[in-house]
Amino acid sequence: MNRVRALALLAGLTVLLGCGAAPIAPPPPTGAFAPFAAEVARILQPARADRGAFQKLTELCDGIGNRLAGSEALDRAIAWAQATLRADGLANVHAEPVTVTRWVRGQESLELLTPRPLALTMLGLGGSVATPPEGVTAEVVVAHDEHDLKLLGERIRGRIVLFDNPMPVYTPETGAQYGETVRFRGHGAAIAGKLGAVAVLVRSVTARSLATPHTGNTRYDDDGPNIPAAAVSTEHAALLTRLIARGEVVKVRLKMQARTEGTAPSANVLAELPGREWPEQVVVLGGHLDSWDVGQGAHDDGAGCVMAMQAVALLKRLGLQPRRTIRVVLWTNEENGLAGAKAYAQVHAGELVRHVAALEADSGAFRPEALTVELQDAEQEAKAAAQLHQLAGLLAGMQLEIRQRGSGADVAPMKSGGVPLVGLVMESSTYFDYHHTPADTLDKVDPALLAQGEALFAALAYVLAEWPGQLGR
């Protein structure tokens, strides 16, 4: 991991500055940010008491539901977001057109045929091609990792590869280990296809399951071949692995109607609180409005969207108009293409030099745990991390680590434009239980924790837009 833990960073700084006191808790507000302590306190208190974000999330989840890019549901969400931002009194509310790939799941099923018939719990992976109408029927071989795949060699040809690599149990020390576990969902089909597999099954990327399949995107290589790919519940991945381990011939039939139906019009939603002194300078904050086509996209990433929307609505309501413009951006198509993120960076390319920060929240509505910071220039990034550490000292009641690298997917395309990217990272002990599943629903969201995210967004956006300095400078 490329993380620099806050304490390690601070220890380094204190050595650098010749200051020997061992830092335990974040320092009191100091330096450049001290003048904002009163305003931050004025923001945090009502933000934490605010239930407006949860009200918005309820409208999004219950009124619209899940919303894959290119779906009518996302179109409705885009219209809802604009209407809501307008009702909150924000300026320049508009949708910026983005062309997205339209992927449709269709009917799908996975049946165990031998050693005994059983309906298996599955969810096709986004971007997958269909099977023939009669399905793909083949024996299953198991690979836990790349090494296993090598050992299987020719036995992959004509078979279905099950990638059964379990997500480890979360610990505060190791985190969720999503990045390490998800790799076969991403490129398993591409790898196995080249080795002659006729389809792949991927163990759902979660450490905790109640017969719950997890979808997510898969990518083929340009030179193919494109073979069907589906996630299977951890329970059934483990079952197939056990059956094979005891010498059974495991045959399954995978049927998927999944298809990419060309492209579809979609949009990013933008809204602004115009700056009072330097309105041409911008602090971006947001989340992605699209979700997978299951559940309600409550944590992923309805939460990030409504935190950002409500944070700016709150600043407006409090009459706080900072020097720079604060711009809410709700990106489209994060889940399966990043077309919204790329379009924003492209359309606003000439303006990126005046983006003083781009903030994204895309890790659910849990206790804020860290800020990530990422900048093209390493020295600037280190400086920005130190600045954020000072800024975090203003946020009474939050113990935020500052980590270098690892910003949100939607802000990432702005990196090459020199924009300081800041990720709002939430505690992740349960996030991946819900992530990309039918269980990512409103009832899993704690309104008080959602308000913590709103508070963090509001305070950060306000200070970064008001402070005459700039992150990394």
Place this chain on the structure above:
Amino acid sequence: MNRVRALALLAGLTVLLGCGAAPIAPPPPTGAFAPFAAEVARILQPARADRGAFQKLTELCDGIGNRLAGSEALDRAIAWAQATLRADGLANVHAEPVTVTRWVRGQESLELLTPRPLALTMLGLGGSVATPPEGVTAEVVVAHDEHDLKLLGERIRGRIVLFDNPMPVYTPETGAQYGETVRFRGHGAAIAGKLGAVAVLVRSVTARSLATPHTGNTRYDDDGPNIPAAAVSTEHAALLTRLIARGEVVKVRLKMQARTEGTAPSANVLAELPGREWPEQVVVLGGHLDSWDVGQGAHDDGAGCVMAMQAVALLKRLGLQPRRTIRVVLWTNEENGLAGAKAYAQVHAGELVRHVAALEADSGAFRPEALTVELQDAEQEAKAAAQLHQLAGLLAGMQLEIRQRGSGADVAPMKSGGVPLVGLVMESSTYFDYHHTPADTLDKVDPALLAQGEALFAALAYVLAEWPGQLGR
């Protein structure tokens, strides 16, 4: 709750005996059971290291899978259990015929029609009747409890009633509160049918869900009417309730092919370790071999069955043949009729007077937490509780409460025959996450905890069969 907590009981006893020391931990082995300390230690140690119960559970879950009464799968399980018990060298292995009701689920679905189309996560309740082929389409009304039902009054007529009473979150003090929460699953259809409802939906009985429906039995009254009944995931129960609360007209279409196909032959499985002195006297121990028709019936109650099977196999292997006969009984049809339990009590009615104890484990493979004891005679029950408390003192490393009342469903019919009933109760903080769901699978079972159950069964059965005294006498 009719429980008498061990400490309260012991406190009462100490007062009775004029002994003022405050008891904190179970007392050291004393009284009648002291002579068995060495044998118990000889049993516990290898039992805890034994992985034979997990091997058996693997065969049952992976080789056969779920096994509803009247299904071919249960027939295979009955054959497997006999073969396994014979292979372990037990005596008198046989199946005792039991006629069971044969209920078949068939295809089923629940669709939200208004305010917007959505496939809802459901699982028909066992014993339910079918809907017409075109389904039952009606508006949903919500009742959280009996009071709500009264308030709804005439608005129930022609509607579908959703019973949305959430299971509270588990705490060590309150337990899982299953009994209190499950009532609408049991009799909701009967009550709502009489009030004119056309179907009922019941919120799944669990405090933790990942889009996981929980089935279970429902019962109609003899005078009907019999209306279709299905469980819905907690997520979707909560969604319907929220939609209705905000004034939406919620219409759904329920389709179920569920049907009772008369009766089918089934069987209880019996096997014995014959007593060396008083073979006509019997200690029964077991679980129920049937399960619901989803998941693998791993915790419910494959675990109880294999704990009992392996406990007796272990005693046999250790060459421990107590004075009385130890009889393993694997009951059929616990889930939807109790025909196996009733048949055992009936067939063995003349023998019950020589049953010195009947032990059942039917709460999964978790840390043993308590023993329940139930006897027709209240004085005998109190005495048996005190005796079990002493006996529990032999079980080094287990901190068992002794609770009066609440024995297993399969031993309950022996109560009127004067048999002391003993339930092995496991810690239940997660049991109801899995109970009656597709997630009750082998991967949820910890082999070491399963072996703890085996150890408890083996030690209890041995002592009760060897000890010249009798529980309650």
